[in-house]
Amino acid sequence: MENRDLELGDMENMIQERAYLFLRRVLEQEQKSLNEPITPPIYMVPRTLRDLSPHSFSPRMVSIGPLHRDDENVQAFERQKVTYLIKLMNHITSSTPEIIMNSCMEKVYASMEKIKACYVWTRIYNDFEIAEMMVMDACFILGFIYLIFQLNLADIFAEDVVCDLVLLENQIPFFFLEEIFKCTIAELMPNTSLVKFMYPVLSILNLFDSDVGLNILENISIDDTHHILSLLHECYKPQTGYIFRKEFSITRSHSAVDLDKAGVSFKPNRYQTWVLGMEMEFPCFLWSWCKCTLRMPIFYVSNSTELILRNLIAYEQESMQTQNYITSYAYVINMLVNTQDDVAKLVDSEVLINVMGSNENAANMINNICKEVPLVNSLYRQQWRALDRYYNRYYNRYWPKHIGWMRRTYFSSPWNIIALVVGSIIFALTIVQTIFTVGD
Template sequence: MENRDLELGDMENMIQERVQRFLHRVEKEQSLNEQIIPTIHMAPRTLRDLSPHSFSPRVVSIGPLHRDDENVQFERQKAIYLTNLMKHITSSTPGIIMNSCMEKVYASMEKIKACYVLTKTYDDVEFAEMMVMDACFILGFIHQTFVKNSVDMFYAEDIVCDLVLLENQIPFFFLKEIFECTIAELMPNTPLVNFMHPLLSILNLFDSDVGLNILKNICIDDTHHILSLLHECYKPPKNDNSEEEFSITKPHSAVDLDKAGVSFKPYRSQTWVLGMEMEFPCFLWSWCKCTLRMPIFHVSDFTEVTLRNLIAYEQEARKTHNCITSYAFVINMLVNTQDDIAKLVDSKVLLNVLGSNEEAANMINTICKEVAVVNSLYRQQWKTLDKYYNRYWPKHIGWMRRTYFSSPWNIIALIVGSSIFALTIVQTIFTIGDKK
């Protein structure tokens, strides 16, 4: 009996000890999560299933989420970039530099891991080596490609695409720490954001340097990773909090709006790259043509991947503007067919270097599928545009153009019909005159 009581007592003590250990771990993780919200994770399944190639790296994995992918085993090349980077730093030996890098990663190990929604458990040694290798590779690639201009361009474009993927990131604060141990020794007067500028210029979706120039004044502490840094380029001014629920009953394509008298022109805002505004040349705006001024959108090989990952980041990130999602819904509403692309290209608000207009239209038409929209930055502009379109004259002029001037045959039929009608009237008049 005593033995049984002892066994029960030991069991109770063991359970209490495990409960205390569990509660301690929960409190520790809760405390850490209150400081750091995971920002590097797999894209939402609904978005990923639509376009898996837009979220999976093609050449190189960065961080732990695609570490085991068989198609992106680039470790040997990473080591070459790391070695070349160390060779350029003559102020210290490779051993001293690597020791500094390792000290940085071990000092921030828990903070770095908390940035990820990890799908696998890594021991500290493996995780530290992976993070230092990947950070040095990113910095070495940018240095060799854009500073030294001596990189194998066969891989360069694919690597640039891989560096903007949501699932392929490392925390920006850690990249900055490794930058200070390496590149800062080579380029002491160059901030990390300036160093990243050439990479962001290639990934830039719009024909404007306004957003990239704004980066010089951003707070690194608010930047999660490289994709987040690119997103900073597109945020509206801090005093602009005009996001409202986006609800349009009947979207109008670029061709339909053009037929109703709406023209499109580039908008080069000095404060916000994604700015849009409506212009009316006269006071009675319902009686005159209006102009929608828009940013110049680049459609290239990088566009779909960059756009989808920025949208996925906005869908998951907390406390961030839905600026890219807002723009994506606008351009998606304007484009139904390749004719809409042609209209926007002619209006110089879209630059298509992707290939055919049909290919560009197909890409834009699928970009917003399964994307949840809560707020939009363009609700007011679209409300005004919709109101203008539904006025009597624009609406009926648009209907006449679609009905009678949509093709050469319709125009010919209208001319022939009008001529016959006119001849009939003339003949009737002469007949009446002859009778008198």
């Protein structure tokens, strides 16, 4: 019995010691995290999102960084990377390629540990391999942008390359791209920052027909930018002055056609200070024939829209340091679009520009964009709640519903209005004639 008590006592002491050591290790790690800034990683796309649309997350032409370096479809472009690097070096006449390359290598080795911390490594590389990879990819990105958009060099694959540069898993750290920029492009364009240098790429990738977001580039800090995709996301952040409340997710769906029947019109929000801003405008009088208006950003739908949207949404889902700007908008546009008729209504209202080829294709893309995306605290909860109240108040009552029907039937076009007026005049003249005939 005594031996058993000793054994139990030894076990308790061992547990206490282990618990103490574990707690001390946790506290040391916490202190280390507080003392050393956390480098934002290059996130991996969740499998649930990747399985829905694999082509939206894998590079078609060029790999950037280590995560897709071994993909078969990007191997042929590796020679093009070398070509762009050499052309970039040759344009810098203020120094020799050897000196420039030495400077780039010094930059990468000085930041090696910080660079390593940015990735979830799926394969082991030594420092020399990582250094060559980082310098090659950074010089390619900068050389590509300089030669294509500054010197107007023709490249039939330019649009595909630009799309590859925005993929979540196809990134290099922006702080390192800035270092290589100083060694190269800054020698050619001394009055240009890296952020401004990226403007042509961001213009191609912009999802909305507005320059509002791109105009804030000069206020974007390198410290707040993780990579090129992160830079594009920064363009969709509101300027100071916007206050967002923690709201529940939007769950009730009204399509564009349904809302139009209820007397809601859609108009572009052309004068907003936030590119994603939405505003509700209501009629002044309760029974006014004026429509309730939802002012929205002008959404540009092209063949690359799905790719850009999915990567921005994946970035918001994985990063704990960003708000759900794009995800909130995606949920709203998904609510508004059920069929191609809804797309047609938004196109007619000039809040959607569709160059995909058909409204059905656009509707299918929009319908699928939020699948497997968790519900978020929507930034448009207040606007949607007001829209929902209007819908219930006006559409479900007798007179507003019939006024809406009359508006669609008789006042939807100038010809309908003319026909109604002419018909009313003929009807009135017929009644007058009948009265005089009876009087005689």
